[in-house]
Amino acid sequence: MSSRDPADLHESIRATALQFLVQANAVLKLTSPDLEVRFTCTWRPQFEQDALYAQGRTKPGPKVTWVTNSAHNTDLPETPRGDAEAFDVGVFEQGRYLPGANGRELALYQRLGPIGEKLGLVWGGRWKSSPDFPHYERANWRTQR
Numbered sequence: 001m002s003s004r005d006p007a008d009l010h011e012s013i014r015a016t017a018l019q020f021l022v023q024a025n026a027v028l029k030l031t032s033p034d035l036e037v038r039f040t041c042t043w044r045p046q047f048e049q050d051a052l053y054a055q056g057r058t059k060p061g062p063k064v065t066w067v068t069n070s071a072h073n074t075d076l077p078e079t080p081r082g083d084a085e086a087f088d089v090g091v092f093e094q095g096r097y098l099p100g101a102n103g104r105e106l107a108l109y110q111r112l113g114p115i116g117e118k119l120g121l122v123w124g125g126r127w128k129s130s131p132d133f134p135h136y137e138r139a140n141w142r143t144q145r
Contacts, residue, residue: 001045002072003084008043010074010083013138016119017042017087020136023119024112028091036092037112040134043084044072066130071137086137100133109133 009017021037028035049070056063071086091098091108098105113123116136124132 085141
């Protein structure tokens with residue numbers, strides 16, 4: 001089962017992710033005290049990544065990922081669960097998840113991207129072919145192990 005726990009983030013990104021959450025919440029609270037940013041995914045097991053990849057290809061539904069090997073499902077043998085080098089966030093208003101489905105909601109996610117970038121994270125909102133506005137990952141996670 002996927003995790004939302006920052007403890008399941010690799011130590012190379014955990015402190016930055018927590019700092020991002022604090023800064024992102026501070027920025028959104030200036031817009032409205034009813035807004036909150038939360039982690040929606042840190043570590044994801046490989047079988048869930050495979051199922052997400054199958055969606056829109058061999059299983060019904062829209063495509064939601066373009067990779068079978070994600071920074072969400074990196075794992076080291078010496079740790080019990082996972083070592084994600086990416087996290088997804090959600091914006092919530094009075095406890096209700098805002099998926100970015102309209103201009104107002106999308107603008108909230110777009111306000112968060114530069115915060116992650118200033119902290120040295122790669123923001124999925126900058127990806128040209130398939131932007132992923134809630135996604136942040138450690139730069140060069142594939143090569144810096």
